[in-house]
Amino acid sequence: MKQNTLVLAAVVIAVSAMIYAGAYKSRHAAEPEGADISRIAGNVKGKVAPDFELKTLDGKTVRLSDLKGKAVLLNFWATWCGPCKIEMPWFVDLQKQYGPQGLQIVGIAMDDSDDKTISDFLKEMGVNYTIVKGKESVGVAYGGVLGLPTTFFIGRDGKIVDQAAGLVSRSEIEQNIKISLAQGAAATQKGAIK
Amino acid sequence: MPAQRSVTVQPGKTVTTKVHFTIAQGYHVNSNKPNSDLLIPTTVKIQSTPQFVVSKLTYPAGEEFALKFAPEEKLSVYAGDVAVQAAIKASSKAKVGSYTLTGELHYQACNDRSCFPPKTLPLEIAVTVKK
Numbered sequence: 458m459k460q461n462t463l464v465l466a467a468v469v470i471a472v473s474a475m476i477y478a479g480a481y482k483s484r485h486a487a488e489p490e491g492a493d494i495s496r497i498a499g500n501v502k503g504k505v506a507p508d509f510e511l512k513t514l515d516g517k518t519v520r521l522s523d524l525k526g527k528a529v530l531l532n533f534w535a536t537w538c539g540p541c542k543i544e545m546p547w548f549v550d551l552q553k554q555y556g557p558q559g560l561q562i563v564g565i566a567m568d569d570s571d572d573k574t575i576s577d578f579l580k581e582m583g584v585n586y587t588i589v590k591g592k593e594s595v596g597v598a599y600g601g602v603l604g605l606p607t608t609f610f611i612g613r614d615g616k617i618v619d620q621a622a623g624l625v626s627r628s629e630i631e632q633n634i635k636i637s638l639a640q641g642a643a644a645t646q647k648g649a650i651k
Numbered sequence: 652m653p654a655q656r657s658v659t660v661q662p663g664k665t666v667t668t669k670v671h672f673t674i675a676q677g678y679h680v681n682s683n684k685p686n687s688d689l690l691i692p693t694t695v696k697i698q699s700t701p702q703f704v705v706s707k708l709t710y711p712a713g714e715e716f717a718l719k720f721a722p723e724e725k726l727s728v729y730a731g732d733v734a735v736q737a738a739i740k741a742s743s744k745a746k747v748g749s750y751t752l753t754g755e756l757h758y759q760a761c762n763d764r765s766c767f768p769p770k771t772l773p774l775e776i777a778v779t780v781k782k
Contacts, residue, residue: 536689537759538766543721567768570689578689604765623764624720 506611507598511589527561528637529611535568538605540624545582547627552586562586614641657777663743669734679728680758682713695735697754702745709736745780752776
């Protein structure tokens, strides 16, 4: 065989938010539902977390508004996301530790894997918190989730305490959980927590 | 669309080529053989045509990489400049002339804190058949 090795193509993978945004936009364009979801942008701290309605793997509906009075850690993730996998055991521990105080972790799966793949992955990871299947419209509502993981910490009053784009340390996550549990606590002491 | 050069081949012969791509500094993509079934491998596809058969794709080995928070978990990734080799055989009946093969590069990129959705980039390879 004649070896005539040539450089044929110079493909520059410019891994940037712009490229992601293109893919994101095209995927979102094919998704009509959720158009009425309110959107947040820019500095999200102090803004009311947009409500959403998403399904669990077994078809149950989860609405953020149903969790009113709880502190919510909202985590956008995917099975193909290595950094997401690292923080999941932390979430399992933190749900055990802070669940009785009113924390609810909600993982929004943003990948196209089938339900069985996701379900098997969750079993392997021992996930003990709520997982729902994501929609791009929810990511858009949260200001555009440019990479995974992206986590929002929501206080008991439904306002966003902080946002973490990408993997951060467990201690930073735990600190934000504590702040979320404290935020709006006074207003929910009369049995508003379900 | 990636830049391209032309490759020349005689009817009935095989030419070996390389598809090059460069990953931006600070980022990596999974290798063609990542260490988990859940991770999305980097793949190159080049469509065969009646005149040409893409007979073999050879991927480089991945580099070991570990995230800061999980140093014990080794990933197999590509970073920097990467070349995937492809063998293209021209049919013995291929007529002299210029052709374009099309294909795609599929990858899923991350940095040390975040991962980005899978993406597909188109490829075009110009092939000239000469006697």
